[in-house]
Amino acid sequence: MKKVNMKALLIVAVMALGFGASAWAQTKTIAYVGHATSNTFWNRLGAMAKAEAGAQGVKFLDLTPPEPNPDEQKKAVENAILQKVSGIIIGATDNRAFGETLKKAKAAKIPVVAVDTGIDDPIVQSLVQTDNLKSARIAGKYIVERMTKPGKILILGGTLGHQTGDARRDGVAQMAMDAGITVIYRACDWDETKAYETCQNELAANPDITAIFGAWDPAAMAARAVVKEKGLMGKIVICGFDGNPANLKAIKAGEINATVKQDNDRMGKQAVDLIIKINKGEAVDKFYPIDGFIIDKTNVDKYM
Amino acid sequence: MGGFVTSSAFKRTQRALQALVGLVVINVVFLVLAPSYRQVANFTTILSNATVLGCLAAGSTIVIISGGLDLSIGSIIALVSVVVGYMLMLEVPVYLAILAGLGTGALCGLISGFIIVSTGIPSFIGTLGMMMAVRGAAEIIGAGKDMSAFPGSFSMLGSGYVIPVAIMAVAFILVAIFLSQTRLGFNAFAIGGNAEVARLSGISVKKNQVLYYLLGGLFAGLAAVIETSRLDFAQSSRGSGQELNSIAAVIIGGTTMAGGMGGVGRTVIGVLIMTSLSAGLSHLGVGSSWQRIAIGIVIILAVWIDTFQRHRASKA
Numbered sequence: 095m096k097k098v099n100m101k102a103l104l105i106v107a108v109m110a111l112g113f114g115a116s117a118w119a120q121t122k123t124i125a126y127v128g129h130a131t132s133n134t135f136w137n138r139l140g141a142m143a144k145a146e147a148g149a150q151g152v153k154f155l156d157l158t159p160p161e162p163n164p165d166e167q168k169k170a171v172e173n174a175i176l177q178k179v180s181g182i183i184i185g186a187t188d189n190r191a192f193g194e195t196l197k198k199a200k201a202a203k204i205p206v207v208a209v210d211t212g213i214d215d216p217i218v219q220s221l222v223q224t225d226n227l228k229s230a231r232i233a234g235k236y237i238v239e240r241m242t243k244p245g246k247i248l249i250l251g252g253t254l255g256h257q258t259g260d261a262r263r264d265g266v267a268q269m270a271m272d273a274g275i276t277v278i279y280r281a282c283d284w285d286e287t288k289a290y291e292t293c294q295n296e297l298a299a300n301p302d303i304t305a306i307f308g309a310w311d312p313a314a315m316a317a318r319a320v321v322k323e324k325g326l327m328g329k330i331v332i333c334g335f336d337g338n339p340a341n342l343k344a345i346k347a348g349e350i351n352a353t354v355k356q357d358n359d360r361m362g363k364q365a366v367d368l369i370i371k372i373n374k375g376e377a378v379d380k381f382y383p384i385d386g387f388i389i390d391k392t393n394v395d396k397y398m
Numbered sequence: 399m400g401g402f403v404t405s406s407a408f409k410r411t412q413r414a415l416q417a418l419v420g421l422v423v424i425n426v427v428f429l430v431l432a433p434s435y436r437q438v439a440n441f442t443t444i445l446s447n448a449t450v451l452g453c454l455a456a457g458s459t460i461v462i463i464s465g466g467l468d469l470s471i472g473s474i475i476a477l478v479s480v481v482v483g484y485m486l487m488l489e490v491p492v493y494l495a496i497l498a499g500l501g502t503g504a505l506c507g508l509i510s511g512f513i514i515v516s517t518g519i520p521s522f523i524g525t526l527g528m529m530m531a532v533r534g535a536a537e538i539i540g541a542g543k544d545m546s547a548f549p550g551s552f553s554m555l556g557s558g559y560v561i562p563v564a565i566m567a568v569a570f571i572l573v574a575i576f577l578s579q580t581r582l583g584f585n586a587f588a589i590g591g592n593a594e595v596a597r598l599s600g601i602s603v604k605k606n607q608v609l610y611y612l613l614g615g616l617f618a619g620l621a622a623v624i625e626t627s628r629l630d631f632a633q634s635s636r637g638s639g640q641e642l643n644s645i646a647a648v649i650i651g652g653t654t655m656a657g658g659m660g661g662v663g664r665t666v667i668g669v670l671i672m673t674s675l676s677a678g679l680s681h682l683g684v685g686s687s688w689q690r691i692a693i694g695i696v697i698i699l700a701v702w703i704d705t706f707q708r709h710r711a712s713k714a
Binding site: 299 | 434435437439440533542545558625629636638676677683
């Protein structure tokens with residue numbers, strides 16, 4: 095007899111929790127799945143998005159995984175769909191990883207907006223992105239103007255085939271090749287330890303490297319450590335991408351030349367605004383390019 | 399009697415020599431194929447790149463010889479990295495930050511060991527759980543913090559090749575002394591060979607096993623200190639996958655997964671083989687994906703040769 099009562103109690107409790115949870119989700123909630131909570135760029139984007147959501151009277155659910163992992167992101171999106179959110183913002187680690195999950199979102203009538211990395215699927219209604227190619231060209235021009243010539247440029251890339259990583263590589267590579275400079279490109283899987291070792295090996299194999307471009311800021315930090323250790327500080331131009339605090343600190347100290355700051359504040363805000371617009375039935379553009387800009391010693395103080 | 403001892407001693411030496419021959423062959427191949435491999439700077443780079451994996455694998459050697467397996471050491475690197483980084487940003491004296499890091503590593507190893515001996519769950523599962531939990535702790539401590547540009551006295555540890563290699567050498571020597579000259583070290587071989595027989599012969603197997611995991615964690619902490627110093631910034635994404643590299647280095651060097659035999663000298667060779675492969679392939683312009691394939695093939699070959707020979711030895 096006692097056993098049956100406990101079971102019934104348990105079932106009622108679980109149902110109550112379930113109803114409670116779904117009731118909560120009925121008030122508008124926007125889910126955000128960034129790259130990783132270990133990355134300051136994504137944290138700030140999420141924070142700005144959360145602030146905008148709050149200002150618009152909408153709840154915000156941050157499901158960003160702790161490390162860049164496409165599988166974890168896919169699971170987070172599925173989680174958001176189950177929680178019946180009003181919109182999902184995705185900053186894809188791997189733009190090809192979502193497939194079926196997006197169909198589920200469409201079936202549940204949950205709009206999906208991509209931020210930073212495009213997802214090649216018509217279900218994603220808009221992309222808010224730094225024009226990575228344009229911004230990388232700006233970086234490429236900056237690097238080419240300042241590097242010692244003749245010399246080679248080493249590009250420490252993200253994951254092979256990654257849309258954002260490829261765009262940043264291409265922007266810099268195009269400017270380099272236009273100037274007749276040899277480009278060495280190595281994919282580093284967005285892993286700074288890999289970037290460090292790649293830098294070590296490539297500098298040993300190619301002593302005529304006079305510029306290093308990191309497709310994301312931690313790579314530039316890794317390059318800084320290698321260059322410093324080899325006593326080549328000042329002889330190799332180092333440029334990153336993202337505008338992370340550690341890099342700004344290094345730029346001020348003169349150990350890194352520059353970074354490209356993405357306007358992640360605007361990106362977060364814009365993504366939330368788009369979800370709200372779509373929910374209201376308004377039309378939105380497919381693409382919202384937001385310009386990045388160079389931060390170097392001349393203007394770093396403004397951003398610290 | 400004498401003949402028996404000689405032939406098994408010869409077989410043991412033969413296995414150790416195999417890895418060494420492998421290392422020499424790999425280097426000769428690269429020397430021939432890649433002109434840029436033929437410079438002193440290349441070899442000092444290989445040595446300095448070997449230091450993090452080396453310290454890590456020194457600890458793994460003890461654990462594997464004792465028949466255990468610790469998959470959490472990569473995550474321990476992450477946790478120690480952010481603990482040390484955080485303390486340095488708080489301007490704690492460098493030596494204290496380092497001690498805290500080493501202590502954190504040892505503590506994680508202690509917890510792993512304790513979980514495994516008290517619950518009896520397989521080390522693979524127990525340390526897999528720790529791998530996730532420790533990574534979580536690292537992420538919480540490291541979230542959103544800028545931990546970079548450390549004091550010079552800390553950066554010294556990882557810069558260049560002299561100091562980090564010296565640290566790695568000391569680590570290997572200590573482990574070698576532990577395994578060959580101390581009671582606890584002898585016990586590791588006995589326990590790895592047959593834990594039940596070891597227990598019956600009076601060895602407190604459980605206590606010893608906890609110690610071995612603690613040591614594994616301690617050396618992971620040392621690896622983390624060197625790596626954080628080299629990169630000059632801390633992040634909770636460190637060490638991802640390093641546990642597998644560490645185990646690979648131990649196996650390639652010639653210590654068997656089954657436990658009961660092996661040595662740290664072989665691990666040195668295993669570490670150098672992996673680092674040489676990575677460097678040589680870079681000098682040949684081969685990308686990171688192909689490098690992964692190459693290392694995977696070497697691991698399979700090494701384990702295959704090892705299994706083949708143990709088969710033959712047991713038939714003899």
